[in-house]
Amino acid sequence: MTMRIAIAGGGLGGLTLARILHRHDIPAVVYEREASRSARSQGGMLDLHPESGQRALAEAGLADRFRSQARPEGEEHRILDPAGRTLVHHVPRPGSFSGRPEIDRRALRDLLLDSLPGEAVAWRHRLVAAQPRPGGGFTLRFDGGHSAGCDVLVGADGARSVVRSLLTDAALYPVATRAELSIGDVDRRHPELAELVGPGNLWCVGASRILSAQRLGDGGIRVGISLPADDRHLDTLRSKRALLDVFDGWEPRLTALIEAGDDPPTPHRVEAMPAGARWTHRPGVTLLGDAAHLMPPVGEGANQAMLDAAELAAALAADPADPGSAIRAYEEAMFARIHPIAEMSARVQAMMLSPTAADDIVRFFTKGSTGS
Template sequence: MRIAIAGGGLGGLTLARILHRHGIGAVVYEREATRSARSQGGSLDLHPESGQQALAAAGLAGRFRSEARPEGEEHRILDPAGRTLVHHKPQPGSFSGRPEIDRSALRDLLLDSLPRDAVAWQHRLVAATPRPDSGFGLTFDGGHSADCDVLIGADGARSAVRSLLTDAELSYVATLVELSISDADRRHPDLAELVGPGNLWCVGVNQILAAQRLGDGSIRVGISLRADDRHLDTYRSKRALLDMFDGWNPSLTALIEAGDSPPTPRRIEAMPTGTRWAHQPGITLIGDAAHLMPPVGEGANQAMLDAAELAAALATNPADPDSAIRTYEEAMFTRIHPIADMSARVQAMMLSPTAADDIVRFFTAPPTGPTPAD
């Protein structure tokens, strides 16, 4: 059984690792040229019931604990004047909650757990063609080709594999603008103290200015804005961004001014809640390729859990991968629907005129299910 995994993100690598532990080979085809070709973004909190569960199945729970930062769970929410609305402090040194880990550290942890030939770098999938007998012929940018018996799309928001299963269209739900502040403790001690060891949200009307501390001492700044028809270049100017936050406490907007490089904007998109597809032999999707959601803390966790559940199904029934895929898909559709619905509601709540009051109620109410994170 030749398994091809399109995409070497957290979901694809988790899948390859757990399959490898079960003695099932798989090749991960990744578009990037090397593991260090680009920044992997900020940090994320791994949930016990999803991301941490997947790492346990991968045999990497111990290594995760050595890399994670439980202090990163600290979370402060401020209003535009700088007044504290919510301040959550985790129990020092405790891993019982949702400890933070840098995406780059988590990806390296997964890569280091795989055989060297498990990842084919610089292989961007551009087409997958069903073969007459079974399986797929794969074509990559640059002319490379390969065959597989089972194709798993872990290739993210712009998945090339998804179109073989569903014509679901993405919708534009928000704009995110990112900046980075390096060596914050030395260069910007006031901002380092403001952000603390975890996450900071400054919540206004229809906009959020957020920041999170990374393990290397840098601060990643994110500006979330409602979807609009303005060109993305509008957001590449610090001056334009500062104008959007006119009247806010200068100690907060200093996060924008301190950015080391020009702001990087991108559109945030999502798939329709409840997206499903009819099962097809030898092919399926995991992670953002299967259920792209607004970034409120569930995406990476659910991608890794997808990987763990699909790997378990394939390991349980290696002689009948189609049955294993069908079992995985039905369970995944059922699990994801309420999470995607919650993520959509939280995204809308965060960028609303009453966001501050709504978010405070959300974080101070007794827990009843998944909660948003960075």
């Protein structure tokens, strides 16, 4: 009998898993809560690392399509101080894919969706509960009353994973408060900001605060404001005026990024799981990506989710008759791989919002680098 695999969550990790399983003729259904691929913005750019995200795409047979849509020039990044002085300026080799080329999250998700048969993704299926069945497997219940069964359940359903509760009660903890703004058509409407940000990433770093900007492939800029974790910021950072007060005294050409936002800012709490979080193996269910190891957003999350997917798919393809053993092997390897990466991500996040962040970040980038 064919093993029925259900993947909760149609983000980059879940779709990568479905694609690689499909290449091995192992059917899987992705249950996604959104109504369609265009239901909401997918965020800004991400840089795909050769050893993780790019490796996963190679195993998915999508390396060439990725290169056709990636933006290696997006690797350029500058770090400025509040007075607008340049502290670090990295310029990649033109046209080179040897580093960590950037790609819009929307473009990458579309690339993965286009590689799957239409029936592989069930839209409008928000998982609300997963109940073990006496003979093995799970009954899945979705918002609106729909239900489905599966033999193997993979939780790729993000920070607020429903599937996670089947395996662990690990609690999330706050690591930062972040607000975001978008600026569209910057070359025409705000050429001075287009020049300031350049083709990649800009970080303006002060004491315990960062004003960042990222150039997108659609000609827009995504602006981010990062502050230490404090719920009071969620209430105060809902207007441009409040954000400008946070950066009072900074060089006006930097704070112009806030003034140019097309809509009011959207603040949210940034959370993570403890670096050593793991669970006891349970037959028929596992986690990947943020559901398994939510980390501070310093460039590893999507890359590790995609690598999780590639390694889990390889394990299941190598031993389809014994998914329990395949899942156990995947989990042990994933725990060992993720622990040092999660610890590093926590250190980088703390460094970026420290009172001495500018000096710390300059030292960090002169010794090595992390993702954007």
